[in-house]
Amino acid sequence: MNLNEIGLAWLVPGLLLLLALAVWSVRRLAAFDAHSLVGDALGKYGTPLLFGAWVLLFWQLLTQAFDVPRVLLPAPSLIAQSLAAGWGVLAGDFVQTVLHSVLIGLVLGCGLGFATGVLIDRSPFLQRGLLPLAALASTVPLVGIAPIMVMWFGFDWHSKAAVVVLMTFFPMLVNTLAGLAEAGHMERDLMRSYGAGYWRTLFSLRIPVALPFVFNALKINSTLAMIGAIVAEFFGSPTAGLGFRISTEAARMNMGLVWAAIVVAALAGSLLYGVLGWVERRATFWHPSVRRG
């Protein structure tokens, strides 16, 4: 379909009409508030999906109608083509960035943060020393450590995982400590009256109570980890990885593949977040924010 052949005279009113239709349909669906389960789901999930679909359609139409240069903004169809054509390459990038750098770094960083939290929970002295440091780490652009990690651990995923470990450690530490402090005196006294020792109290009461905090940190960290791994690849990487793909293809003006790599990164980030959210609902089914009705 070439919109140029239709001519500008028809194009503008046509687009305006379509825009009016889009606004009307989105407003209509947003106002939809049936008190049934289906109606509720339609309003809640249907509206953003419809909105997204309209945005994609207008993106497609506008880029074609006004011949927007590919470098500036490729049409969604072109991105989809690049995605299909570069599938093998992007799958390799996904394995390199997400399965190696992000997942390994995330597990190590969060594991270390959690273990440190549990260990220093018994020492108020260390807590008061480490918490300001953790607060400091949240204001500091930690990702700047990437070039040093690349020098130390080489170009492969080890250096990226190291950056991810550093970025994810402190949020996990802070949240673990806050979570462990969450168990109230009543509950602790109850555990004592049952004759439960430190470890039993830790595993049966305090860690379960801390889980919402821990999952909160995990979700924050999943985003941080993707950012850390991708940015660390800008400083040097083997010839695979989403960050590597984005920066090299952008330099070659191959924007279709760049956008395809960004789509993969976005999907990977959302997937990671979604999986964590699903596990959270399973693990903390008792928490008021999860419980319904």
Add this chain to the structure above:
Amino acid sequence: MADVLMARRAPTEPSFAAAQWQRFGPIVTVLAIVLMLWYAAAVWLNAPQVIERVLSNQPGWGAADLMRLTWAMERPVLPAPHQIALDFYSSLVDWPVDSPRNLLFHTYVTASATLLGFVMGSVLGALLAVAIVHSRSLDRSLFPWVIASQTVPVLAIAPIIIVILGSMGLTGLFPKSIISAYLCFFPVTVALVKGLRSPGVLELELLHTYAASAPQAFWKLRVPASLPFLFPALRVGIAAGLVGAIVGELPTGAQAGLGARLLTGSYYGNTVQIWSALVMASLLGLALTGAVALAERWLTPGMKK
């Protein structure tokens, strides 16, 4: 949060010195431990190179020689803290402020990109939040995407923005601040939507009984009520904006800015330069979030938790 932990364990009525120790002792101790570990790590990491290059042809060298040399290498694997401090100091005073060899020059470039982006991002984010609060359609169609986009590594888009704007002839400050703005934007919108909705039915109805108009209700109730939500988001936003500005300096090999300094350091293996750029970036991050915290104290007096 730290305050809560401290308050819970603070003993009753300590003396002044004890109170100061309570407050700063742990931090000083932890910092001292970190410094000691750092020096030890510097010896450990730099030792192979030192032994291979210098000490292998000097028979009978001892631990003192090893320590002296590993803490004074030209291009160490891990520079000792005092080397970083010296380089940091000399890069601040040895050159005029407008020279690209002066770290302050790079800091200025990055800070101005961050601040410009922060202002643009916060204003846009606030406008969008107001629109979302007042329009059910936007709330239901757009807001889910705003939330979902927080799970996406937005920084990945940085090279594209630089390239796109570069091909349009825009270089320098503006493209970087677009990235900063983009990163500030989402936390501000999400927090402000929450904050503008935070007044309860009771408060809204009270204003209704006062015959307050919608704009009055907005300015006198919703906006003040949203401030405690807004400022934490602004702190997150400006820290993220700094990361955005630094990352924005990477992909095109920018000539100026802390990111460029990191990149040239990593190209030429100049580790000390990387570390002092990192120290500067950290100080800048602290200064920026500190400025937001100061503004928070000014604008929300009596709201201290």
